[in-house]
Amino acid sequence: MIRRILNSRLPLMVYNPVKVFDVKYFKEIFNAGALPVFDTECLTHDDILQNVALLSKEKFSFGIRLSTHDNELIQKIKYQQMINLDLLISPLSKEDTPADVTNFADTKIVMEIKDIHINDKIKAVSPHALILKGNEAGGKVSKYSSFVLMQWYLKNSELPIFIHGGVGKYTAAGMFAAGVSGLVMDSQFLMTDQAPVSDNxxxxxxxxxxxxxxxxxxxxxxxxxxxxxxxxxxxxxxxxxxxxxxxxxxxxxxxxxxxxxxxxxxxxxxxxxxxxxxxxxxxGVFAKDFVKESTTLHDVISSFFKTIGENLNFIDDNDPITPESPFANDQGTKFPLIQGPMANISDNSDFANKVLEQGALPFFAVGSLPEDLADGMLKDGAKKVDVFGAGLVGMEAFNPAVKKHLEMVKKYKVPYALFAGGIPSQVVELEKAGTKTYLHTPSVSMMENALKNGCRRFIFEGGEAGGHVGTLSS
Known part of the structure; x- marks a missing residue:
């Protein structure tokens, strides 16, 4: 549920760099419209309390992030009774006994979550909001990506949700479109002029x-x-x-x-x-992209939210996930959806026709099948299914029959193909034969190489998927 939670102009929290405390940076963050959050991880009790006391004297709101269940520290922070402490962030996992974060007056309590199926624990704390820390973030992270956590909690919780991990200029728009209340960022802003980090x-x-x-x-x-x-x-x-x-x-x-x-x-x-x-x-790879137009933190954050707005407007004007979209029309289906090849499941024409009837493009799982089985499957598909694809494994080490499979795709004039572990020359070969061919690209470098070598159709193969995947999330 989208709600305003932060005492800041924008729905954004920004953490300080690791082991660095700088009041000026916090002030710049707040003046840019975001809520500065003092991340206390790696610091001693004395350092934390001393820095919190300094922040309590400032005229801007801030938050505090705790990385452990330190009840002694929490009580000392509570004792300071800071009127500008907007929120306190505390972690909560399956194994945890929640920290005592009661009686914090007007300070909001936010739980940092990395697990699913812990609603009972969350309910016992009764926080104001959740931060979902996905696998893409830095530090101690979830085994789930931000988008997987987001989808689970949007379905299973009424609490406002913030996303930490994988937040960029374009993913952020998708997060807001899905229904999150805000974002958490850190390393993305470390190349700005105001970031208190070394030139090295x-x-x-x-x-x-x-x-x-x-x-x-x-x-x-x-x-x-x-x-x-x-x-x-x-x-x-x-x-x-x-x-x-x-x-x-x-x-x-x-x-x-x-x-x-x-x-x-x-x-x-x-x-x-x-x-x-x-x-x-x-x-963290986004940091250099955020400072391409300007290196001042205020400009970077302003441009970031302007881009989010533009992208949300693009969706309003040109929603790609609609029936009869240009993409769907191009591939001859009702919806812009592709059914990924599944071994021992998407291996027959009856299943493929059911997928097509429901509006998606079916793919036969050719994989590393022996020649006779692959040939029979594609031959039957060409006879009985109006439009379909062949899911191929392009690496000869895993699929000794790959060259034969390519010849079958050409022989039966299969309309579509996709390669897991393929190379650009295989894609170009099938494209020249009239088969529209996708390439799984689990890394940016693979995609750049494929673009240079003539490939134009890609599947971003995130770590959340099954099968042959890379280290990046979608």
Whole structure:
């Protein structure tokens, strides 16, 4: 449910950089229309309370994010009775005993959520709103992507929802269109002039790509998203330590302590960040795009919301998800939908015709089938189904029959094809034969290479999907 929650002009929270406190930055955030949130992770009690006292004297509203259930710290914050403390953020997971966040006067309580099916725990706290921290964000994150969490909570909760993770100029419009009440951002603004970070960090952020964000995973339950190049030794060491501690009853706390002990501060000029440990989400790659037109925080945030508005207007004027849309008409279906190939399910003409009757484009799962089975399936489809596609595996190592499959697609004049693990030359070969062909692209670099080599139809294969996927969410 969309509601106004924040005491700020815009429905946006912005966190401070890791281990950096700067009142001026908070003031700039608020003046730009967003709510500044003091992220206390990695800081000592004394540092937190000292900084909170400074913020309490300012004339702007702010929030506080706690990363753990520290009831002693919460009581000390409560004791300060700050009239400009707009909200307090506290985490809540399946295993947690919720922190005591009662009796905070006019301060709103917001729970940071990474799990689903915990409505009873949420109800016991009775928060004002939820922050859904998806797998794309930096720090301790969910195993679910932001969009999966968002869809679950929009369906199963009446509370206002904020999204943290994967927020960019275009995804943000989709989030608001779906019904969220606001957004949480951090690394996206680190290249602005006002960001209190070192020039070395900004230089690194100007060069990061989508593969420079990785996960340290403890026992499949605690996931920490951090920056790493292939040669970033500290991250390799921590990944190994997480595995070695998997049977240790105190392993969860030990790996978190190791991460905290090694965390780099963003404002240190001489830090070799390429060999340092710090939180960075998949959305950190957006930082350089946000400052293309202007490097001032106010302009960047203003432009961001202007773009959101424009994109929402585009949807109003040209909604792509409608019957008889240009895309649907082009592929000869009622809806602009493609049924992904499913082994042992989408392998017969009866199923394909049912899919087509309901308005989507059916795809036969050719995959790595033996030649005789693949040939029989496509031959039958060509006879009985008006329009359909062939789902192909393009890597010869996984599909020794791939060349034969391509010849079958041409022989039966299959209208559509898609490649999982394919290469541009295979796509171009089928396009020349008259088959409109999609390529799964699980990374930006793969898509750029495919564009340069003549491909024009793509399926963004997010990590949420089944089968052959990449590390990025959709």
């Amino acid at each position: 960090l900004k230089k690194l952020l100007a060069m990061v790509d989508e593969s420079d964000s990785t996960e340290i995973i403890y026992n499949g339950q605690d996931i920490y998203r951090v920056f790493a190049k292939l040669g970033t030794k500290i991250v390799k060491d921590l990944k190994l330590q997480a595995i070695e501690l998997s049977d240790d009853p105190n392993g969860r706390q030990k790996i978190y302590t190791s991460i905290m002990d090694n965390m780099a501060a963003f404002d240190k000029e001489n830090t070799p960040f390429i060999q340092s440990l710090f939180y960075l989400g998949q959305d």
